[in-house]
Amino acid sequence: MADLGNILLFFLFPASVFTALTALVAGITKRRGLLEAARRGAYVAFGVTTLAVLALEYLLITSDFSIEYVASNTNLALPFFYKIVALWAGHNGSLLLWTWIITVFSAMVAYQNRHKNNDLMPYVIFIMAATMVFFSTLSFFISNPFDTLYQELGNQLQEFAVRDGRGLNPLLQHPAMVIHPPILFIGYVGTVVPFAFAIAALITGKLDSDWTHTTRRWALTTWGFLAAGIVLGGKWAYVELGWGGYWSWDPVENASLLPWLTATAYLHSVMIQERKGMLKVWNMSLVISTYLLAVFGTFLTRSGVVSSVHAFSNSGLGPAFAIFLTIATIFSFALLLYRRKLLKPDEEMQSLVSRESSFLFNNLLFLLATIAVLWGTLFPAISELFSGDQITVGPPWFNNIMIPIGLALLLLTGVGPLLAWRHTSVETMKRSFGWPILGSIILVGILVGFGIRDGWSLGSFAISMFVMWTIVVEFVKGARIRSRHSGENLFKAVYMLSRKNTRRYGGYIIHASMVVMFIGFTGNAFNSETRAEVGEGDFFNLGPYTFTATQIHHSENENYSAETLELKMSRNNRIITTLRPEKRYYYASEQPSTEVDIYSTMREDIYTVLSGMSNDGERVIVQVYRNPFVKMVWLGSFILVFGTLFAMLPNLRESKTKNAVKSAAQGSQ
Amino acid sequence: MSYLAYLIGILLLGWASMPLFKKDSTWISLFMETEELENKKQRVYGNIADLEFDYAMGRLSESDFSAIRQSFVSEAGRVIQKIEDQKSPALMDRINQDLGKLGKKNSKQPKKQSCLNCGSENLPEAKFCMKCGKEL
Amino acid sequence: MNNRYKFIVGTIVIISAVIVLAVQGLQDDSTMSYSKTVSEVQMLGERAKSLSLKVNGNLKKGSIIRNNLDLAFIITEGNSELQIHYIGKDPIPDTFNNDMDAEVVVSGRLAANGVFNAERIQAKCASKYEADYTSEPI
Numbered sequence: 001m002a003d004l005g006n007i008l009l010f011f012l013f014p015a016s017v018f019t020a021l022t023a024l025v026a027g028i029t030k031r032r033g034l035l036e037a038a039r040r041g042a043y044v045a046f047g048v049t050t051l052a053v054l055a056l057e058y059l060l061i062t063s064d065f066s067i068e069y070v071a072s073n074t075n076l077a078l079p080f081f082y083k084i085v086a087l088w089a090g091h092n093g094s095l096l097l098w099t100w101i102i103t104v105f106s107a108m109v110a111y112q113n114r115h116k117n118n119d120l121m122p123y124v125i126f127i128m129a130a131t132m133v134f135f136s137t138l139s140f141f142i143s144n145p146f147d148t149l150y151q152e153l154g155n156q157l158q159e160f161a162v163r164d165g166r167g168l169n170p171l172l173q174h175p176a177m178v179i180h181p182p183i184l185f186i187g188y189v190g191t192v193v194p195f196a197f198a199i200a201a202l203i204t205g206k207l208d209s210d211w212t213h214t215t216r217r218w219a220l221t222t223w224g225f226l227a228a229g230i231v232l233g234g235k236w237a238y239v240e241l242g243w244g245g246y247w248s249w250d251p252v253e254n255a256s257l258l259p260w261l262t263a264t265a266y267l268h269s270v271m272i273q274e275r276k277g278m279l280k281v282w283n284m285s286l287v288i289s290t291y292l293l294a295v296f297g298t299f300l301t302r303s304g305v306v307s308s309v310h311a312f313s314n315s316g317l318g319p320a321f322a323i324f325l326t327i328a329t330i331f332s333f334a335l336l337l338y339r340r341k342l343l344k345p346d347e348e349m350q351s352l353v354s355r356e357s358s359f360l361f362n363n364l365l366f367l368l369a370t371i372a373v374l375w376g377t378l379f380p381a382i383s384e385l386f387s388g389d390q391i392t393v394g395p396p397w398f399n400n401i402m403i404p405i406g407l408a409l410l411l412l413t414g415v416g417p418l419l420a421w422r423h424t425s426v427e428t429m430k431r432s433f434g435w436p437i438l439g440s441i442i443l444v445g446i447l448v449g450f451g452i453r454d455g456w457s458l459g460s461f462a463i464s465m466f467v468m469w470t471i472v473v474e475f476v477k478g479a480r481i482r483s484r485h486s487g488e489n490l491f492k493a494v495y496m497l498s499r500k501n502t503r504r505y506g507g508y509i510i511h512a513s514m515v516v517m518f519i520g521f522t523g524n525a526f527n528s529e530t531r532a533e534v535g536e537g538d539f540f541n542l543g544p545y546t547f548t549a550t551q552i553h554h555s556e557n558e559n560y561s562a563e564t565l566e567l568k569m570s571r572n573n574r575i576i577t578t579l580r581p582e583k584r585y586y587y588a589s590e591q592p593s594t595e596v597d598i599y600s601t602m603r604e605d606i607y608t609v610l611s612g613m614s615n616d617g618e619r620v621i622v623q624v625y626r627n628p629f630v631k632m633v634w635l636g637s638f639i640l641v642f643g644t645l646f647a648m649l650p651n652l653r654e655s656k657t658k659n660a661v662k663s664a665a666q667g668s669q
Numbered sequence: 670m671s672y673l674a675y676l677i678g679i680l681l682l683g684w685a686s687m688p689l690f691k692k693d694s695t696w697i698s699l700f701m702e703t704e705e706l707e708n709k710k711q712r713v714y715g716n717i718a719d720l721e722f723d724y725a726m727g728r729l730s731e732s733d734f735s736a737i738r739q740s741f742v743s744e745a746g747r748v749i750q751k752i753e754d755q756k757s758p759a760l761m762d763r764i765n766q767d768l769g770k771l772g773k774k775n776s777k778q779p780k781k782q783s784c785l786n787c788g789s790e791n792l793p794e795a796k797f798c799m800k801c802g803k804e805l
Numbered sequence: 806m807n808n809r810y811k812f813i814v815g816t817i818v819i820i821s822a823v824i825v826l827a828v829q830g831l832q833d834d835s836t837m838s839y840s841k842t843v844s845e846v847q848m849l850g851e852r853a854k855s856l857s858l859k860v861n862g863n864l865k866k867g868s869i870i871r872n873n874l875d876l877a878f879i880i881t882e883g884n885s886e887l888q889i890h891y892i893g894k895d896p897i898p899d900t901f902n903n904d905m906d907a908e909v910v911v912s913g914r915l916a917a918n919g920v921f922n923a924e925r926i927q928a929k930c931a932s933k934y935e936a937d938y939t940s941e942p943i
Contacts, residue, residue: 396836
């Protein structure tokens with residue numbers, strides 16, 4: 001089975017080279033047969049890679065320990081589910097998954113456009129196939145997951161198998177959290193589709209809005225997966241790493257944030273291109289940067305350039321990625337420079353107070369955020385180059401820049417949609433903003449009354465209030481106007497209104513989700529924690545809560561052994577819940593692992609960690625964090641995903657007119 | 670097992686290269702000016718729809734609204750005029766006429782001959798009528 | 806033209822604000838830490854005491870001393886040793902214990918008495934992925 005997988009994985013290389021070449025020649029000669037061959041090539045690449053993935057899964061499930069990857073990432077006692085997900089637990093397997101996803105996307109794009117976009121498609125397929133060539137090279141020749149274990153006997157290499165594997169990294173042994181890498185991969189890989197269309201448009205010179213229309217859903221889907229992947233990564237860190245937080249400006253976290261920032265900027269500025277014919281070069285640059293940053297993120301996690309809790313150990317792929325990134329960067333921007341004359345704006349900016357200009361400032365802020373995060377992430381490397389000292393900038397540096405930028409962007413989500421295109425007069429602004437501003441001022445007054453003095457937090461709450469208010473008003477006002485004409489009740493009107501322009505109202509839902517998440521982020525300012533050494537019967541306090549250690553017990557199963565602390569949480573002598581933080585020891589990987597236990601409510605999370613244990617097992621050190629509003633972050637991400645899905649629904653109006661036309665046609669017959 | 674893998678791979682690649690050996694045709698890519706104008710028209714209509722929405726939501730003063738709307742409407746008018754110009758019947762007639770002249774000048778096609786007996790048309794090089802059989 | 810100027814001014818204001826924030830962040834030396842190895846710290850001498858440091862070294866086996874919530878240990882690199890006193894609040898990493906051959910990164914400052922006060926400990930486990938299989942029975 002290993003041979004089978006290995007040979008099929010090998011076939012990806014000729015298949016992607018074949019696809020790239022036929023696509024390129026098809027683009028030049030415009031011959032249908034060549035394009036059809038390129039399309040089939042994309043299907044074949046997908047086919048062989050799928051079979052290779054299945055072969056690897058078979059090896060993982062059947063625990064074939066003659067394969068190094070299987071021996072390194074699974075063991076016999078590992079539950080079945082984890083054997084399956086071990087596909088992306090290690091570097092080689094996850095690279096294969098990455099490669100597989102891109103073959104899936106190429107095949108999908110080739111199939112979707114089989115009767116469309118004949119001029120663009122050859123180059124689209126070419127760009128995707130070229131990326132496949134690169135990844136197939138890596139995953140077959142350099143990081144092959146089907147490599148067998150061997151040892152040197154004299155001058156000969158001899159294959160051998162081990163009795164049991166080293167087991168899955170305990171940090172990944174969490175049922176919900178194992179899905180975060182593939183979600184993020186889909187987001188990363190998805191950026192190649194808009195990129196391929198953009199480059200195809202540049203090559204052919206067909207630079208009207210065709211490529212933005214065709215890739216709108218792809219861009220949005222990719223963006224949604226990136227967002228979900230980032231949040232899931234944060235959630236994974238929160239429940240697995242046991243330091244009480246979900247975001248630490250770790251290089252790999254930053255790497256996932258970067259393409260998301262540029263993708264968000266693109267989703268906004270593309271609207272100006274559609275409406276005004278402006279910012280064409282800029283949009284191209286954003287699409288190109290998003291793709292490059294996504295590849296860069298992949299590179300960062302695998303090159304050992306930076307150290308990170310999320311990263312794989314150094315895989316030796318650094319130079320290959322560096323070359324690929326350099327070529328892709330030079331190629332894309334040179335092409336952009338070459339075509340810059342065709343990308344002239346159709347119109348000029350009219351007024352500082354308009355929707356267009358709010359989009360421009362939105363883009364400026366996203367750009368600055370991207371540069372800041374990139375700079376901070378690479379600062380160790382940059383400083384070493386210039387001063388010889390490797391200097392790391394810590395989370396305070398990032399927070400110092402990103403909190404103001406974040407709040408400014410949040411403010412724009414409230415202001416922007418209320419500004420009219422072209423020009424907004426002062427009078428109408430007063431009308432739009434009067435009540436929301438008053439509401440925010442009152443909220444700040446109340447919060448100060450409750451004793452909150454932190455400026456950033458007050459600012460954040462005030463802006464959240466303002467934005468939420470404006471969003472609700474948008475829905476209600478629109479619905480009222482609608483119901484005046486249609487006679488529908490308000491709820492029906494809200495539904496019909498938003499279904500008629502899903503992109504606009506989906507966008508508002510996403511804005512609302514950002515508000516919810518920002519409330520969660522702001523909660524960080526009010527975190528508190530305590531640490532205590534306790535034996536059975538001891539108690540300690542945090543805030544209004546009393547924690548009593550009722551029991552410390554030991555348990556074992558075939559995968560790991562565990563020490564569990566039973567911690568009774570009460571308030572004013574009323575028992576609220578019992579928390580059970582654990583310390584586990586996994587036999588196969590010989591690694592200990594901390595399992596936190598969290599009591600989560602809308603108001604706050606009580607997060608408990610068993611951080612140490614005395615030698616006799618009688619006393620333990622327990623750490624308790626009280627983190628307000630963390631649940632808002634997760635709630636916000638659900639709303640975000642809902643908003644993204646909503647924005648992808650087709651507009652109701654379109655289907656209605658189609659029906660109307662149909663019935664009119666039938667009537668006339 | 671590995672033979673199977675080679676077989677699968679080679680068969681699939683063979684399937685993919687099949688279209689290369691078929692009789693082939695090319696597609697023609699057209700950069701139509703009308704297409705571009707059509708896009709522009711859609712964009713102006715979208716702008717007007719946005720403007721009306723903005724006005725309904727109270728984001729614009731009435732004077733701003735009517736001024737901007739007027740400018741959009743006349744822009745739409747200009748675009749439509751251009752599209753219409755390209756399709757106007759007078760223009761088409763003129764083109765057809767020109768083409769007709771061009772066609773006559775270039776035509777070396779000999780006239781068809783008609784049968785003196787029955788009046789049916791025959792190919793120029795025909796010796797006998799294909800309907801009645803008389804000599805031409 | 807007038808509008809153009811407004812845009813340019815607005816853009817410049819925003820960009821300079823961000824640059825100010827970035828530079829200001831670098832002035833505050835608690836956010837910047839110098840990555841050094843144990844021997845490099847000793848070569849820095851007195852200067853080391855003025856910097857916020859991230860020190861990389863190997864945990865000396867059996868050097869961990871726990872006393873209630875207190876934790877002290879030694880990290881080494883070649884012949885150099887550095888005494889660490891953990892003053893942080895976060896739980897220490899899972900891989901951190903007396904039996905483990907762990908590479909450790911401690912963040913904090915060097916005190917006047919030559920003991921390193923660590924606020925954060927990160928342990929890189931001797932990666933099992935690079936483990937040597939040849940010692941395994943076939």
